[in-house]
Amino acid sequence: xxxxxxxxxxxxxxxxxxxxxxxxxxxxxxxxxxxxxxxxxxxxxxxxxxxxxxxxxxxxxxxxxxxxxxxxxxxxxxxxxxxxxxxxxxxxxxxxxxxxxxxxxxxxxxxxxxxxxxxxxxxxxxxxxxxxxxxxxxxxxxxxxxxxxxxxxxxxxxxxxxxxxxxxxxxxxxxxxxxxxxxxxxxxxxxxxxxxxxxxxxxxxxxxxxxxxxxxxxxxxxxxxxxxxxxxxxxxxxxxxxxxxxxxxxxxx
Numbered sequence: 001x002x003x004x005x006x007x008x009x010x011x012x013x014x015x016x017x018x019x020x021x022x023x024x025x026x027x028x029x030x031x032x033x034x035x036x037x038x039x040x041x042x043x044x045x046x047x048x049x050x051x052x053x054x055x056x057x058x059x060x061x062x063x064x065x066x067x068x069x070x071x072x073x074x075x076x077x078x079x080x081x082x083x084x085x086x087x088x089x090x091x092x093x094x095x096x097x098x099x100x101x102x103x104x105x106x107x108x109x110x111x112x113x114x115x116x117x118x119x120x121x122x123x124x125x126x127x128x129x130x131x132x133x134x135x136x137x138x139x140x141x142x143x144x145x146x147x148x149x150x151x152x153x154x155x156x157x158x159x160x161x162x163x164x165x166x167x168x169x170x171x172x173x174x175x176x177x178x179x180x181x182x183x184x185x186x187x188x189x190x191x192x193x194x195x196x197x198x199x200x201x202x203x204x205x206x207x208x209x210x211x212x213x214x215x216x217x218x219x220x221x222x223x224x225x226x227x228x229x230x231x232x233x234x235x236x237x238x239x240x241x242x243x244x245x246x247x248x249x250x251x252x253x
Contacts, residue, residue: 006044006047007044009069009070012065013048019060024039027060031052033087034195037090051083085210088193093138094194095140096194096226107168142177143175146180155251178232182232202222
């Protein structure tokens with residue numbers, strides 16, 4: 001039995017859920033989260049957010065216990081608005097993202113993340129645990145080619161990061177590169193998370209904060225933009241070769 005804060009909190013959630021006579025699937029339907037996310041939280045694989053705890057408190061009539069005992073998450077490196085996105089990311093069956101500025105967070109090395117964030121990267125590394133699950137989500141990333149050139153942390157960090165992308169490429173992690181002369185990413189980075197029930201949420205980054213939306217019109221526009229970007233990106237094999245070549249030619253001193 002694990003005694004990490006996440007695992008202890010997860011067992012409390014399980015206790016209250018079972019006391020209410022609900023299965024994981026039944027609770028998931030009531031609070032509009034995925035069954036797999038509830039399973040992962042109960043077993044201490046991923047952390048709960050305040051929004052998730054509040055929803056569980058309401059449905060399980062705990063008197064606010066789950067939210068109060070989530071105090072160990074206070075001081076998290078995640079801004080409040082990003083916390084709203086975490087349940088979608090953690091519960092997704094499929095994640096699709098376009099990143100025109102930096103490497104996608106779930107694929108960042110620790111050194112790259114530290115150079116980018118200039119501080120503690122524990123929370124970001126925790127997020128990446130979803131890729132180590134027995135059944136990880138399918139992750140499809142399109143990077144603008146300029147991301148491979150942008151110096152974050154120096155040559156050694158960049159070489160390690162790009163080679164990590166090469167090594168991470170697999171059946172469940174697809175990485176494509178959008179050539180720098182294709183101007184489709186001017187609207188900024190975004191992520192689409194499709195849950196096991198088929199619904200999709202989008203995370204849109206702005207200059208001041210991230211926005212989470214499930215509005216059908218927003219999702220439709222983001223889906224259309226994603227399809228356009230993916231169609232213009234280099235095929236998987238060519239993308240992998242370009243990333244490797246850039247690492248060796250640009251970041252080896």
